[in-house]
Amino acid sequence: DCPHISDMCARPHCVPADGGLRGILTVNRMMPGPSIQVCEHDTLRVRVHNKMENSEGTAIHWHGILQQGSPYMDGVSMVTQCPIPAHSTFTYVFNASTPGTHFWHAHSGLQRADGLYGHLVIRQPPGREAHRGFYDLDLPEHVIVVNDWWHRDSPSSFAQHHHGDGDNKPSSVLINGKGFFKGLYNPKTGLNITTPREVFRVTPGKRYRFRVASNGILNCPLMISVDNHSLEIIATDGQPVQPLEVAAFNIFAGERYDFVLTANQSVGTYLLRVQGLLDCGPRFKDAQQTAILVYDGAEFNSSFTTPAPTIIGKILNPINSRESPTEIPVSQLRAMVEDDPALTRTPDRTIVVAMDFKVIDNPRFHNPVLYSTRDFVIGNRQLQTPQMNDISNTLPSSPPLSQYKDLLQSMTCNNDTVTSDCSVEFCECVHLYKLRLDDVVEVILVDQGHIWDANHPTHLHGHGFRVVAMDKLASSIYAKNVTDLDARGEIIRNLHNAPIKDTVTVPDGGYTILRFHANNPGIWFFHCHVEYHVEIGMGLLFQVGEPEDFPPVPPRFPTCGSWEPEPEIPHVTD
Ligand code: C2O
Ligand code: CU
Numbered sequence: 001d002c003p004h005i006s007d008m009c010a011r012p013h014c015v016p017a018d019g020g021l022r023g024i025l026t027v028n029r030m031m032p033g034p035s036i037q038v039c040e041h042d043t044l045r046v047r048v049h050n051k052m053e054n055s056e057g058t059a060i061h062w063h064g065i066l067q068q069g070s071p072y073m074d075g076v077s078m079v080t081q082c083p084i085p086a087h088s089t090f091t092y093v094f095n096a097s098t099p100g101t102h103f104w105h106a107h108s109g110l111q112r113a114d115g116l117y118g119h120l121v122i123r124q125p126p127g128r129e130a131h132r133g134f135y136d137l138d139l140p141e142h143v144i145v146v147n148d149w150w151h152r153d154s155p156s157s158f159a160q161h162h163h164g165d166g167d168n169k170p171s172s173v174l175i176n177g178k179g180f181f182k183g184l185y186n187p188k189t190g191l192n193i194t195t196p197r198e199v200f201r202v203t204p205g206k207r208y209r210f211r212v213a214s215n216g217i218l219n220c221p222l223m224i225s226v227d228n229h230s231l232e233i234i235a236t237d238g239q240p241v242q243p244l245e246v247a248a249f250n251i252f253a254g255e256r257y258d259f260v261l262t263a264n265q266s267v268g269t270y271l272l273r274v275q276g277l278l279d280c281g282p283r284f285k286d287a288q289q290t291a292i293l294v295y296d297g298a299e300f301n302s303s304f305t306t307p308a309p310t311i312i313g314k315i316l317n318p319i320n321s322r323e324s325p326t327e328i329p330v331s332q333l334r335a336m337v338e339d340d341p342a343l344t345r346t347p348d349r350t351i352v353v354a355m356d357f358k359v360i361d362n363p364r365f366h367n368p369v370l371y372s373t374r375d376f377v378i379g380n381r382q383l384q385t386p387q388m389n390d391i392s393n394t395l396p397s398s399p400p401l402s403q404y405k406d407l408l409q410s411m412t413c414n415n416d417t418v419t420s421d422c423s424v425e426f427c428e429c430v431h432l433y434k435l436r437l438d439d440v441v442e443v444i445l446v447d448q449g450h451i452w453d454a455n456h457p458t459h460l461h462g463h464g465f466r467v468v469a470m471d472k473l474a475s476s477i478y479a480k481n482v483t484d485l486d487a488r489g490e491i492i493r494n495l496h497n498a499p500i501k502d503t504v505t506v507p508d509g510g511y512t513i514l515r516f517h518a519n520n521p522g523i524w525f526f527h528c529h530v531e532y533h534v535e536i537g538m539g540l541l542f543q544v545g546e547p548e549d550f551p552p553v554p555p556r557f558p559t560c561g562s563w564e565p566e567p568e569i570p571h572v573t574d
Contacts (some may be wrong), residue, residue, distance in 0.1 A: 008099040008153075018172050018181035018289075019193040020151035023042040025052065025106075031177045032145055032345065033104075033118035040099045040124045046092045049273045050084045057083025058111060061090065062120060063254060064102030064238050064502055065214075066462055069551050070094045071522025072402055074461055078395035079525055081407045086305060090558065096122045100238020101211035101256040103145055105299035112156040113531050115177075118399050119143045121211060134403075135353055138261065141211040142200045143360045146222055147215040148280050148287055149174045151181075154217070158532055166194045173274050173289035180289075188275035190352050196302060198291035200272065202263040209234070209260055216253030217531045219454055221278035221319050221505070223250050224257075225311055226293060227270045231259040233316060233333070239464065239500040240399060242334040247313030250277065252457035254503035254529035257316075267295040278453050280519055319455060320472065331512070332472035333499040341440055348439040354479035355456045355528065355538065356448035373457055385536050386456070386528065390422035392537030393431040393527070400541075401523040401550070402431070403559040414540070419540040430541065435518040438543035442468075442515050443526075444486075448477045449509025456533065458512075459503040462524035462544070465516035466498040472510035482511045503529060503571075521545035 017031065027033025049137075050058050061075035073094040077083040082089040093183050106116035121143055144528065172181050173196045184193040202208055214222060224250035225231070233244045235258035248554035249257055269292060275286035294300050318327035387391055396411060412428035412507045418429060435441055443465075445458055470490055473481070484489055486496055493513060506512045527539025 003096050006445065017149065017174060017195070018174065019195040020183045021150075022151050023153045025096050025344075026115050031115040033116065035119040035121075035143065036104060037119065037121040038096050039345070040096060040122055042096045042122075042409070044094055044096045047089060048084055048092065049089045050086050052086055055086040055147060056084050056109065056111070058106050058108045058116070059083050059090075060104055060116070060235075061107035061461075062092070062102065063552050064092070064095070064097045064120070064256065065094065065122075066281070066464065066520060067094060067522070070460065071520070071524070071550065072554055072557060074268070074522070074524070075107050075130035075460065076525050078397070078399050078553055079401060079523055082558060084107050084341055087415070087542070098122060098238060099124045099239065101143075101213055101236060101258050103213035103256070105215055105216060109492055110154040110158055110531055110535060112215060114207040117145065117147070117215040119145055121410060130199060131318035132535075133156065135394055136238070139207050141209045144176055144198075144212045144291075144473060145215050146274050146289075147210065147219050148172070148220040148222070149179075150302055154531070158535070165176070168277050169284040170276065171285045172219055172273075173222060173276055173280065173287050175272070175274060175289050175291045178291075197289075199302075200291060200293050201296065202261070202293060203296045204267055205264050207262050211256070211258050212251060214251040214253055214372065215257045216251070216457070216529065218253075218280070218286065219278050219530055220279045221250045221455060222251045222280070223248050223275040223277055223315070223459075224273070224330065225275075226261060226272045227306070228265045229261055229270065229293075230313065231261060233257060233259050235502040236330065236333060236499060237464070237503060242336065244316065244328070245314070245447060246316045246328070250319060251317070252455060252503070252505045252529070253531075254457050254459045255501075256503075263295060265295075267297045269294050269298050269300065271304070271306060271308075273308060275308075277483075278455060283451045297366055316463070318558040319505075320453065329470050329507075330499065330504060331467045331494065331539050334497045335466070337500065338497050340466065340500075341517045343468075343498065345440045345451060345517075349435065350442045350444065350446045351433060351481075352446065352449055352483065353391075354446045355386070355458075357386050357387055357454065358390060375501075383434065385468050386530075386538035387455075388431065388538055388540055390414070390427060391418065391431045391540075392428040393539045393541075394428050394537065396430050398560045402472045402553050402557055407450060412446060412541075431537075431539070432523075432541040432543055433552065434543045435545075435573055436519060437519045437521055437549050441542075442513065442523045443517050444479075444482060445506045445512045445514065446477065446482050447506040447508055447510055450479060452500055454510060455505050455508060456528040456530065457503055457505040457526065460514075460524065460526045460542075461502075462520045462522055462542075463516045463518065464500045464502050465502050465504075465514040467495040467501055467512060468495060468498045468515055469513040470507065470511070472503075472507035478508055507531060518544045519549065523548040
């Protein structure tokens with residue numbers, strides 16, 4: 001009673017990317033990898049064979065799936081599992097219990113930036129969905145994953161990142177792995193390289209649900225609009241919201257938005273635009289992409305293009321600006337579900353997490369192979385490293401959830417336990433906060449904004465949270481300013497119908513306040529979803545409950561140093 005689409009390669013062209021030559025990683029020789037679309041409460045079984053020839057380990061994360069009772073399947077390398085070694089196999093098995101628009105991606109090193117990602121949609125039978133929202137959402141759908149892209153592999157551009165003089169800005173954007181990049185020539189023929197763009201077909205008069213996920217890699221929010229059409233936002237991060245009509249919305253790395261588009265314009269061809277902002281914006285390489293929306297009956301021309309019209313109307317999820325009548329912060333979306341301990345109970349615990357870059361000589365960058373001297377010492381300036389509360393998170397050498405739980409007692413640190421002054425010294429550890437099971441936790445995320453224009457879309461594993469407050473302050477701030485403002489009663493929280501999300505940005509030089517009910521025992525990563533930021537330490541772990549509260553480790557769950565071949569599972573067909 002709910003549509004299954006097994007789309008191993010339904011797209012007519014499994015051609016990667018925008019024509020720029022570079023190395024990529026693929027799943028089943030596709031990029032994005034297979035589109036996984038199942039029904040709520042299906043058991044999802046994904047067998048991952050790591051065939052990477054460079055011997056890297058990997059792990060696959062199901063971004064947005066809460067993994068209630070199945071923390072071992074969260075797919076975070078060195079947190080929930082040992083990475084799957086090269087030439088080995090691991091099977092993820094979990095209940096698809098979190099309906100909505102999600103995506104999957106490698107959660108190991110920089111692999112998701114190089115192509116290891118894909119759609120993940122958990123549908124509800126039409127009747128059941130109706131009770132969640134006030135819509136009949138039995139609409140035809142289009143599923144989209146977008147990301148910023150550049151024309152070399154991520155390890156080499158990572159080495160250049162965070163330095164003003166390196167070529168570290170993305171040049172392009174992909175829509176479902178496709179796009180057209182102008183100015184690329186085939187050196188042999190001298191001709192323009194043309195690659196197909198994504199095409200969405202619509203029937204005049206009908207409504208369509210578009211499910212958009214961002215596998216954003218760098219500090220590049222993407223602005224999405226469709227020429228001549230308004231977009232009716234109906235969900236974010238898989239959670240339905242009261243419909244909001246907008247002209248465009250910004251999507252940050254790791255976020256998802258569902259919108260309804262009514263094909264009510266004259267029969268023709270229109271462009272769906274994805275415009276890169278900040279590090280992808282016009283100040284740098286103006287990374288952008290279009291897909292083609294074709295009405296049935298219109299003449300289709302694959303090279304169709306037209307100048308971008310000015311956007312008139314509301315823009316959801318603005319960057320770096322205070323609320324204006326046309327800019328709607330995401331905290332102003334209204335959830336459909338109100339009954340939630342995260343809103344009705346007084347928080348048992350408040351944690352302030354201040355995010356910024358610190359100019360510091362990070363010993364991790366003293367690898368002369370990856371980082372030239374110039375990279376970390378520019379004149380007297382040293383490398384800027386993104387951190388949380390001045391601590392660089394480092395992942396343990398074996399996953400504390402499934403192996404070496406004693407590590408939870410010893411090797412971790414946080415603001416309450418460090419003894420050195422991390423505002424002057426470099427502090428690095430397994431950054432972990434223990435939360436009591438069933439506590440309501442408030443997290444005050446502060447962007448200290450000492451470096452303007454950096455955004456930190458922050459993602460929580462294992463729990464959805466309510467975004468109860470969000471604002472930008474006038475200039476760069478310290479966490480203490482926000483705490484003082486709060487003490488003076490100047491921060492207003494929406495404890496009524498605050499939206500439920502799992503990824504949210506923090507306005508540059510501002511704050512975002514989240515509340516969640518820590519009801520899912522396990523160890524959950526909480527991190528900036530900008531790939532290079534988390535890679536060098538902008539993250540921390542929440543341990544929810546004591547190890548005794550964790551569900552039992554699944555039988556034969558591999559540990560680091562003990563991989564055994566998996567028994568063959570007979571292939572199942574419907
Ligand atoms: Cu999209 Cu920690 O992940
Ligand atoms: Cu960040």
